[in-house]
Amino acid sequence: MNQVKAETSGTSALLVRAGRRLHPLPVRIMHWINAVVMLVMITSGWGIYDDDVIVRGLHFSQFWRLGDWAAWSLNWHFAGMWFLTVNGLIYLVYGFATGRLREKLLPIRPAEVVQTIVDTLHLKIAHEDITVYNAVQKLLYIVVILASVSQVATGLAIWKPIQFSGLVSLLGGFQTARVLHFAGMAVIVGFLIVHVALALLVPKTLGAMVTGGPRLNSRGRAKEGHAT
Amino acid sequence: MKSPFRPDVVPNAAILDNHKPLIRSFERRGLIRGGFSLGALVMLSGCDLDRPESVESALLAISRLNDGVQALLFDPNKLAPTYPASMILRPPKFNAYYDVMDVKPVNGATWRLELSGLIADRRPWTLPQLQALPQTSMVIKHICVEGWSYIGGWTGVPLRVFLERVGADLRAKYVAFKTADDYPSSIDMATALHPQTLLAIKYGGDTLADPFGYPMRLRMATKLGYKSPKWVTAIEVTNTYPGGYWEAKGFPWFAGI
Numbered sequence: 001m002n003q004v005k006a007e008t009s010g011t012s013a014l015l016v017r018a019g020r021r022l023h024p025l026p027v028r029i030m031h032w033i034n035a036v037v038m039l040v041m042i043t044s045g046w047g048i049y050d051d052d053v054i055v056r057g058l059h060f061s062q063f064w065r066l067g068d069w070a071a072w073s074l075n076w077h078f079a080g081m082w083f084l085t086v087n088g089l090i091y092l093v094y095g096f097a098t099g100r101l102r103e104k105l106l107p108i109r110p111a112e113v114v115q116t117i118v119d120t121l122h123l124k125i126a127h128e129d130i131t132v133y134n135a136v137q138k139l140l141y142i143v144v145i146l147a148s149v150s151q152v153a154t155g156l157a158i159w160k161p162i163q164f165s166g167l168v169s170l171l172g173g174f175q176t177a178r179v180l181h182f183a184g185m186a187v188i189v190g191f192l193i194v195h196v197a198l199a200l201l202v203p204k205t206l207g208a209m210v211t212g213g214p215r216l217n218s219r220g221r222a223k224e225g226h227a228t
Numbered sequence: 229m230k231s232p233f234r235p236d237v238v239p240n241a242a243i244l245d246n247h248k249p250l251i252r253s254f255e256r257r258g259l260i261r262g263g264f265s266l267g268a269l270v271m272l273s274g275c276d277l278d279r280p281e282s283v284e285s286a287l288l289a290i291s292r293l294n295d296g297v298q299a300l301l302f303d304p305n306k307l308a309p310t311y312p313a314s315m316i317l318r319p320p321k322f323n324a325y326y327d328v329m330d331v332k333p334v335n336g337a338t339w340r341l342e343l344s345g346l347i348a349d350r351r352p353w354t355l356p357q358l359q360a361l362p363q364t365s366m367v368i369k370h371i372c373v374e375g376w377s378y379i380g381g382w383t384g385v386p387l388r389v390f391l392e393r394v395g396a397d398l399r400a401k402y403v404a405f406k407t408a409d410d411y412p413s414s415i416d417m418a419t420a421l422h423p424q425t426l427l428a429i430k431y432g433g434d435t436l437a438d439p440f441g442y443p444m445r446l447r448m449a450t451k452l453g454y455k456s457p458k459w460v461t462a463i464e465v466t467n468t469y470p471g472g473y474w475e476a477k478g479f480p481w482f483a484g485i
Contacts, residue, residue: 052375068279071478079290161371162308162450162485163301174377
């Protein structure tokens with residue numbers, strides 16, 4: 001069985017070492033950098049947004065804004081963007097190269113998504129084994145990764161609409177790119193609320209992102225006796 | 229497949245040489261400090277942040293780095309998209325650091341354009357002299373740093389033509405502007421020489437109206453709206469960083485789009 005798994009998962013299996021932790025140190029570092037930078041980008045973005053709102057009547061009060069007025073929100077945003085992009089790129093390269101993304105997030109079967117939603121509605125939330133994501137978790141992580149990539153692309157388009165005019169046309173124009181950038185923020189904030197709420201409901205997931213979590217066997221599952 | 233991020237025309241490598249001192253001037257310490265502050269300060273993001281000096285200087289150091297990156301991204305040969313004249317917004321959108329009711333019209337007959345700095349012929353110009361130079365028209369998008377945009381049609385003398393005519397040192401770093409409404413501004417020489425940078429004297433085919441900078445204003449397709457001062461009264465070519473009205477309050481200087 002182990003043999004088959006190793007053959008089918010190709011190069012990634014070569015990098016899967018028995019005894020490694022659920023969240024290796026690089027993942028933990030990148031996760032917390034991203035957490036901080038995302039908050040900087042979201043709250044400074046709200047400061048920039050307020051000068052020309054996209055959703056009529058929707059304003060963000062000073063409490064929610066980073067930067068005491070637009071110029072400083074803008075400076076925070078244009079500083080944070082480098083950390084977000086570089087950290088995100090390293091995360092994606094790491095995730096693809098080590099096979100972590102495929103191992104954690106694929107496959108997603110529609111039937112499993114439905115089953116997880118039904119279970120959740122019946123308040124049956126399985127979390128005994130935090131090393132395996134359910135179908136809805138997988139879907140949410142993929143959505144938030146795609147939304148983040150999209151934020152960088154739409155952000156680049158509205159930062160340099162002339163130098164990257166091709167990208168702007170691809171997105172449907174400058175104002176459409178702005179709306180997409182705003183929508184991407186909404187998706188990420190939505191994810192953040194669910195993500196933080198669940199991490200607080202199951203605190204061992206939060207601990208695992210600090211300490212690294214349980215050590216894994218060669219199949220990427222928790223070793224016997226370390227599951228909880 | 230060609231990357232959508234790769235410009236059709238590769239920027240002139242000479243830009244690197246032109247901006248060498250700027251690139252050297254980046255404060256490495258400021259950047260590192262910025263990285264740490266960015267982490268530390270997010271804890272306070274929900275509070276009424278009164279912008280400590282160390283945070284401000286770190287953010288400004290990164291902003292100067294961004295100015296350098298933007299100068300590198302700026303392609304002097306890439307033209308902004310243009311639009312049919314039927315799409316011109318009439319009248320254009322008014323925006324300034326004061327209300328439209330507080331506009332003080334300028335008398336075109338007594339108006340003079342003063343020249344200073346690295347310019348061979350520094351005699352002041354009158355409006356008829358400016359009108360006699362070759363004119364160019366462009367229908368371009370005006371993009372404000374706030375996020376709104378509109379399509380405007382501008383006619384005037386390309387700044388490049390003017391600078392060549394008065395014998396300006398085209399290797400200088402900055403072109404600075406003074407205005408009748410106390411709105412100093414400045415741009416990099418590469419943008420000053422871009423074909424879509426005009427000393428505009430007409431909008432939509434008609435003489436500029438008072439609220440929009442009569443008799444002459446700067447208009448660029450490659451920078452945010454706040455970089456285009458109205459009611460220009462003086463032009464200086466210099467190698468000393470001149471700054472600007474919003475830049476002094478914290479907004480980025482290069483503001484390229």
